[in-house]
Amino acid sequence: MPSTVLIGAQWGDEGKGKMIDVLAERNDLIVRFQGGNNAGHTIRLGDSKFVLHLIPSGILRRGKKCVLGNGVVINPEALFNEIDMLKKAGISVKNRLFVSGQAHIIFPYHYLIDRLREESKKNETIGTTKRGIGPAYGDKVSRVGIRACDLIDPKRLKLKLQQVLKEKNDILTKIYKVKPLSFSKTYKQYAKYGKKLKPYVIHTTYYLDEALRKKKKILFEGAQGTLLDVDHGTYPFVTSSNASVGGALIGTGTGPRAIQKIVGCVKAYTTRVGEGPLPTAFPPYLARVVQTRGEEFGATTGRPRRCGWFDAVIARYSAIVNDLTMLAVMKLDVLDGLSELRICTGYRLRGKLIKKMPAQADDLAACKPVYERHKGWMTSTANVKKYEELPSRAKSYLRRISALVGVPIGVVSVGSDREQTIFVNAKK
Ligand code: IMP
Numbered sequence: 349m350p351s352t353v354l355i356g357a358q359w360g361d362e363g364k365g366k367m368i369d370v371l372a373e374r375n376d377l378i379v380r381f382q383g384g385n386n387a388g389h390t391i392r393l394g395d396s397k398f399v400l401h402l403i404p405s406g407i408l409r410r411g412k413k414c415v416l417g418n419g420v421v422i423n424p425e426a427l428f429n430e431i432d433m434l435k436k437a438g439i440s441v442k443n444r445l446f447v448s449g450q451a452h453i454i455f456p457y458h459y460l461i462d463r464l465r466e467e468s469k470k471n472e473t474i475g476t477t478k479r480g481i482g483p484a485y486g487d488k489v490s491r492v493g494i495r496a497c498d499l500i501d502p503k504r505l506k507l508k509l510q511q512v513l514k515e516k517n518d519i520l521t522k523i524y525k526v527k528p529l530s531f532s533k534t535y536k537q538y539a540k541y542g543k544k545l546k547p548y549v550i551h552t553t554y555y556l557d558e559a560l561r562k563k564k565k566i567l568f569e570g571a572q573g574t575l576l577d578v579d580h581g582t583y584p585f586v587t588s589s590n591a592s593v594g595g596a597l598i599g600t601g602t603g604p605r606a607i608q609k610i611v612g613c614v615k616a617y618t619t620r621v622g623e624g625p626l627p628t629a630f631p632p633y634l635a636r637v638v639q640t641r642g643e644e645f646g647a648t649t650g651r652p653r654r655c656g657w658f659d660a661v662i663a664r665y666s667a668i669v670n671d672l673t674m675l676a677v678m679k680l681d682v683l684d685g686l687s688e689l690r691i692c693t694g695y696r697l698r699g700k701l702i703k704k705m706p707a708q709a710d711d712l713a714a715c716k717p718v719y720e721r722h723k724g725w726m727t728s729t730a731n732v733k734k735y736e737e738l739p740s741r742a743k744s745y746l747r748r749i750s751a752l753v754g755v756p757i758g759v760v761s762v763g764s765d766r767e768q769t770i771f772v773n774a775k776k
Contacts, residue, residue, distance in 0.1 A: 350608055351566040353596045354676075356573030357612035357666035359582075359620040360591075361646070361653060363678030363761060364613045365389030368405040368569050370759070370769050371611070375567035377413045377559055378406025379552075381599030382589035384421040384454060384484070386477040387571035388647025392764045396437065399647050403430050404569045407441060413559075414441075415552050418450035419589065419599020421484040422496065423459075424541035447545065448552040448600075449497030455509075455538070456529055457516035458483040464524040474585055475622030477648050485578075485588035487512070496549050499542040509535055553601030560606055568596040568607075574666040582709045585624025593670040612672040612755065614663055616680045616745075619653040621646045625713035628656035628692045642682040657690040657719065660752035665705040667755045674758035677746060680738075681730045681762040689745060690719040693752060722748065729762045735772045 352371060356362045369391045372378050385401035391408055392398075400407070402422065404414040416422060431441050458480030465483075466473050476482060487493040492512050498504045510531065517528035559566060572591040575581045580592050589595060593610055597603065617638060620626040630638060635655050638644065644653040666672065683689060694703045695715035706712050725739035732738050738746075738760070750757045760770040 352609040353568040360573040362613035372406035376564040378404040379415040383571035385426040417600035418448040423454040676759040692717040
């Protein structure tokens with residue numbers, strides 16, 4: 349089965365949007381399986397820049413079909429805004445976008461509670477995107493969520509919303525001391541969304557099964573990254589879904605044998621947005637240089653991303669969790685001007701050398717990185733088209749990353765354009 353899963357192998361923002369756009373050309377269907385409009389995939393096409401939060405980036409490739417699987421949480425307003433934005437750019441989603449009836453819907457109480465919960469914490473905030481992601485997944489697991497199949501049925505929507513809003517209004521008024529949400533206003537608004545969403549809603553599990561039987565190629569588009577995975581990431585500083593490879597199966601109803609390639613996207617350095625440990629964080633002057641050169645500002649919230657050296661410990665961990673078959677190393681060009689580079693090969697935790705990621709976020713925060721140093725190549729890689737033509741120091745940096753992570757590099761990206769993509773033939 350020729351399916352590919354594209355996974356963020358760090359803390360998100362690895363450049364998956366560009367990689368999906370590149371890989372979409374070789375696939376027939378592009379499928380989101382987790383997360384919601386907390387994601388932000390940026391794709392540059394000539395002079396135009398598209399930021400997609402919900403709809404798979406494959407929509408920008410003519411003729412490709414796109415699916416929002418059951419594992420995604422959908423804010424209908426955000427979805428329709430994106431559909432409108434695409435329409436304005438001359439891109440139609442008709443008969444190309446399908447939404448799982450089992451996908452959960454984000455309601456105003458989700459993003460209200462997300463924000464209020466964050467604001468009420470004195471410390472230990474997560475630094476969420478405040479898009480209601482955690483509360484929506486919380487409701488899913490608590491079995492009080494409202495799904496797309498409920499949204500498109502006004503009677504069912506009414507019944508479910510009546511039940512759930514009562515409890516949510518208690519939380520809003522009694523715990524957070526804010527005004528309750530009006531049932532009639534919320535119902536009216538969401539019944540309208542349901543009507544609009546109906547043409548897109550299908551049973552995507554069967555749709556994908558049929559596609560696989562017809563030997564169609566599927567690209568599963570991960571959002572966020574493995575270190576933000578609710579099970580495998582730096583809990584509690586994580587998102588609320590499974591951003592690692594298992595999420596692709598659970599979040600679509602596809603079996604493991606459908607998957608052949610698992611591509612891990614990493615930046616040539618490391619970034620993180622939101623709270624939580626980042627052991628390899630740059631000193632402030634270098635952080636500013638890389639933040640500026642790499643345009644390291646969140647595509648969803650505009651927050652500056654923290655930047656640091658490539659951390660081979662967390663990338664190796666991602667390789668294990670996801671069984672990565674290939675690495676795509678993004679934004680190599682951002683390092684072009686640095687005279688010395690470092691790669692983190694282990695940590696010192698309370699005086700002891702460790703090579704594995706600790707399970708506790710507190711312990712990771714206490715880790716002091718152990719670095720090996722590499723000379724920088726000090727020349728532009730932005731126009732390099734072939735792996736062989738990369739500066740030898742850049743190649744040795746990449747070889748070292750590949751060896752430490754234990755995964756061959758298949759793609760190196762040296763700029764945001766589709767053209768600035770180097771395909772590596774099984775180079776270790
Ligand atoms: P949430 O997903 O909004 O609940 O946020 C939880 C954590 O995940 C926060 O640290 C966010 O900054 C982070 N996060 C969520 N989505 C993304 C993303 O697309 N890229 C990078 N970080 C993200």
